Amino acid sequence: MGQRLAIIGGDAAGMSAAANARRRDPDLGIVAFERSGYTSFSACGIPYHVAGLVDESDDLIARSPDQHRANGIDVRIRHEVLAVDLARRELTVLDRNARRESTEPFDQLVVATGAHATPPPIPGVEATEPARTIDAAGRLRGQILRGGADAVVIGGGYIGLEMAEALVHRNLRVTLVDREPQLMTTLDADMAAHVQDAAEGQDIRVVLSAQVEEVLLDGDGRPRGVRTSDGDIAAEHVVMATGVRPATEVAEAAGLEIGESGALRVDDHQRCPGHDGVWAAGDCVESWHRLLERPVNLQLGTHANKQGRIAGVNATGGDLAFPGVLGTAISRICHREIARTGLSESEAEAAAIDVVATTVKTDTRAAYFPGSASMWVKLVAGREDRRLLGAQIVGSQTAGKRIDTLATCIWAGMTVDEIQWLDLAYAPPVSGVLDPVLVAARAAAKR
Amino acid sequence: MGQRLAIIGGDAAGMSAAANARRRDPDLGIVAFERSGYTSFSACGIPYHVAGLVDESDDLIARSPDQHRANGIDVRIRHEVLAVDLARRELTVLDRNARRESTEPFDQLVVATGAHATPPPIPGVEATEPARTIDAAGRLRGQILRGGADAVVIGGGYIGLEMAEALVHRNLRVTLVDREPQLMTTLDADMAAHVQDAAEGQDIRVVLSAQVEEVLLDGDGRPRGVRTSDGDIAAEHVVMATGVRPATEVAEAAGLEIGESGALRVDDHQRCPGHDGVWAAGDCVESWHRLLERPVNLQLGTHANKQGRIAGVNATGGDLAFPGVLGTAISRICHREIARTGLSESEAEAAAIDVVATTVKTDTRAAYFPGSASMWVKLVAGREDRRLLGAQIVGSQTAGKRIDTLATCIWAGMTVDEIQWLDLAYAPPVSGVLDPVLVAARAAAKR
Missing domain, CATH: 3.30.390.30 (FAD/NAD-linked reductase, C-terminal dimerisation domain)
Structure with missing residues (x-):
């Protein structure tokens, strides 16, 4: 039996690794496990899908499972990797449809588990969900169509702003709440003020320096607003956009090293140090910051794509190095x-x-x-x-x-x-x- | 009496020199002689004025003579410098309104005489004019409004293309003629083919590898078309866009050196070599090409602006150096x-x-x-x-x-x-x- 490369995570980093490995080694066995029903989808496109600017969710999928399979990659959607045994080179995998666990062998492994949303641990939060997946975006679209005049978005980063704008596009009255005294803390306050001007120019009410304390629920357990340190805000739709953290649980339990940023440590070849043939890439890893000269964790599709390519090339005998990041980012929000x-x-x-x-x-x-x-x-x-x-x-x-x-x-x-x-x-x-x-x-x- | 800086040419390079010199030395006498009635106008904006996208010619003037005067610069419009005597530090200047010549002294001189159009030396060409000035653009606008259904533009560089598009915008049937086998010879042929596609997509007829031999005139001496090596083309409007050459006559007659590119030679401080206190900048000079490692003559407002600033700063005791060009250029033509x-x-x-x-x-x-x-x-x-x-x-x-x-x-x-x-x-x-x-x-x- 030939060599087998297993990939945990079927999004940008994982499938970029798979495609590059396939291109370089036609005989390699490549299997990719993906929790959701989708591969290679554009999370960055979710707000435009919610807005209705991109109506078909399929348009957000750069390459479907079947397209990957036609390329000789054994994609298992709705399969969750529960555990990694690095000594025995085995994964424990849950088939979420059949509700059956199995053991899958590997010779090399790419960890591309992405990131989790981090909603605040407040009462009622379980009645909301962050619109980070195509399924969640579909539920939010359905909920908007069923009615309601008011929405509140928690979190004033770029995803919160994009979601707020999407909801304005859906003719909702939108309030955006953030605990910081400015929007977009990746900008300095003087520049963020121009963003706030633009948001308010689109009739988004901006509430700053406000802690969200509770999601208020109606008798049916559906959101009817939020309680904040600045008072209550009534809204039928409550969207959480309070950030993400790297999804490292399975890797950490397997003994892979976590860096100071809280993400998986990798060297510049996307190798997990001390573990031959184990690679990691994308939102779950830390990346070298060229100016700060220390590793940082940044969730961006462009890094995931590059790092996945490096993992896939190096796993097949190549020698590519990731030269680090500068923290470049862009967003188009409220005509700005x-x-x-x-x-x-x-x-x-x-x-x-x-x-x-x-x-x-x-x-x-x-x-x-x-x-x-x-x-x-x-x-x-x-x-x-x-x-x-x-x-x-x-x-x-x-x-x-x-x-x-x-x-x-x-x-x-x-x-x-x-x-x-x-x-x-x-x-x-x-x-x-x-x-x-x-x-x-x-x-x-x-x- | 204080020091006097004289400037020949009141456009980007000359007025940038004047403004920078004024900023650094409030006591310096600064006089600028400009042939036309305008200062600091955007030649690059002419096609949009012809198209009617920019309706007011005043909008193309970044700073008027009166605004420069308010800044303490003695601007003499409609004054043409006929000769420079470098030994006596004197200019011979023609007042084009009064038709009177005078002698003007200077201590330092900035030559910013720009470029001349180079229409082909063919019969009838005197009945056309290149739309390179606000006055010429105004005449062309008037002529278009008086009627005619067809226009021909001679020259398929970016100005020819911009003019062709402007005339399409005026609902004329437009033919673009060039002697080369491709448009835009600053691009490789494979890339220029996409430009031709775009032009033809805007209903511009493109005739390549065709020499223009004569401008055909009607009984009143007005253009009725052109004769080319590829046949006659009927058109009431004939626009020449066959390129420009540096306007160096006065400087050359004064003894300033002409480089191999045909433009005035300058060092990286915009000094005319061998002539203390004599500077030159803009379309009339040659610029160091960083890759070819030799001087080239490029007519672009962005270089003129930078070089004029350097001349003005260095003429007032500063020490700026122009680090050269790469030949960067951009144009928006036919939605491309x-x-x-x-x-x-x-x-x-x-x-x-x-x-x-x-x-x-x-x-x-x-x-x-x-x-x-x-x-x-x-x-x-x-x-x-x-x-x-x-x-x-x-x-x-x-x-x-x-x-x-x-x-x-x-x-x-x-x-x-x-x-x-x-x-x-x-x-x-x-x-x-x-x-x-x-x-x-x-x-x-x-x-």
Whole structure:
């Protein structure tokens, strides 16, 4: 019998590992176990499915189980891995349909178990669910169609904001609650204020610095609102978007190491240290932060895709290394694009890095060009070495992807003095004569 | 009497020099001579003014003569500098309104004379004019309003394409003629083919490999079409967009050096070599190409702005250096964004650089997201050192500005192997899980 690669988790990281291993080794046995009924689905697309912008849930599935099977990958959906025995190279697997347990052997293993939602441990929370899966999104869509005029979203990060906007799109009155004094804590407060303006401009009521204490239920056990430290909010629909944590239980019980970030420790080859032939990738692992020079846990499909590829290539004799992350992220919320990379001013402060921050307000296009609108760029640079360490953008459509240019500058170790002279593209429909990146760098260099 | 800085040319380069000099030295006398009646106008905006997208010509003026005067700059519009005497530090200036010549002294000089259109020397060409100024654009607008159903544009570069699209916008039947076998020779032929598809999709008839031999005139001396090597084309409107050359006559007559590119030679401080206190900037100068490692002449507002700033800062005791260009450019034509940076495959070939080219077709957004559309990315990398040397993008709205990320990669000397792991931003409304830049770099790294 040939070698067998087992994969726990059938989403971005797991199926990227599977597909890359298959491409490199046509004879390898590859089996992937996935708890849900889906593979390779876009969790990032859930809010647009709830909004109705993407009506068919199938559209969120990049590659179905059958498509993976046609590629020679033995996908077992609705199969949950309960335990891993690293010494015996065996998995204990529950077939959730047949309610039957079995033992599955492996030679190599990729752990891609993703992340769990972390709803607050408050009374009534069991009557809500985070819309993180296609099934949960489908239930929320059904519930919205059955009626109700008010919704409350708990959590003001990008998923909370995207869900709030989706519910506005469904003609609901929406309140967004967060315990922090600002939305989007991945941004500095001054930039997050522009996001709040945009949300309020879409008629989302924003309640900050408020603890949610209880989900209020009606006589049938259905939500009728929430109790917060700032008073009660009536709403038929209560959506939790209070963040996630890496799903590491099975791996931890098997003896794999957990890092300081709370996620699975891996080396730059996605190897679990001390365990030959055991790899991990995606939301459940920690990733090297190139600026903080320590591992962090970030849940993003783009990292999952890259790390899964590395695990699949290396499990088949390859030699790829993951060079780390900068914390780049983008979201389009309430007609605003919101992007960040590297360190915010407050993150730099927390890491005791002495920085100078500069913010410019400029236009997305030539000022006279139809559709031109405002955008803000904030740059964070080292006070001594003048290197760019972080950037944040909030602005109208087309503003946000400029974060990629700034992320590339950080990656390359450029100073703001150098960045201001970069040869970036100009034409009136897409930028001013100096791109906002250059305007911001010039302002930062002058400081 | 204090020091006096004279500037020849009141557009991007000249007025950027003036404004920066003024900021640094409040006591300096600054005089700027401009042939036309305008300062600081956006030549790049002319096609949108012709199209009617930007209706008021004043909107194309970033800063009027009076605004510059309020900033302490003595702007003389409709004044043409006829001669420069570098030994006596004097200009001979023609007041075009009063038809009077005078002599103007200077201590330092900035030459920012821009570029001339180069219409072909064919019979009848005097009945046409290139729409390069606000006055010429106004005449063309008037002529269109007076009637006519057909227009022909000579020249298939980005200005010719923008003008063709502008005339389609005015409900004219438009033919675009170029002597080359492809449009947009700044792109490789395979990428230019997508541009031709887009133009033809907008009902622009494209005639390639055709020499224009004569502008046909009616009895009143007005154009009635053109004669080409491919036959006659009837059209009431004939627009020349056959390129420009640096306007160096006055500077050359004064003894300033012309480089191999045909433009004024300057060092990296925008100094005219051998002439203390004489600076030049913008379309009339040559700029260091960072990859070709030789000077080139490129007419772009973004370079003019930067170089003018350097001249103005250095003329007032500063020390800024222009680090060169990559040949980055972008245009939005016929619902397509077209961008390029670095070397095309054919430019690399001409420079005897051994390269590998890779093209990917991908989506501007997550494939399932409303508005997602196709885009092509072509990368050109060194065969041996695997460094990125050039990139071209043709695609739907939002595709093009990704060229900035690729230009930054080239600037930093990155290999395609490194680029594929960059931490770029992902969210369904703005990209696939791997940005097209990463998809293209991954494909190039595999080659």
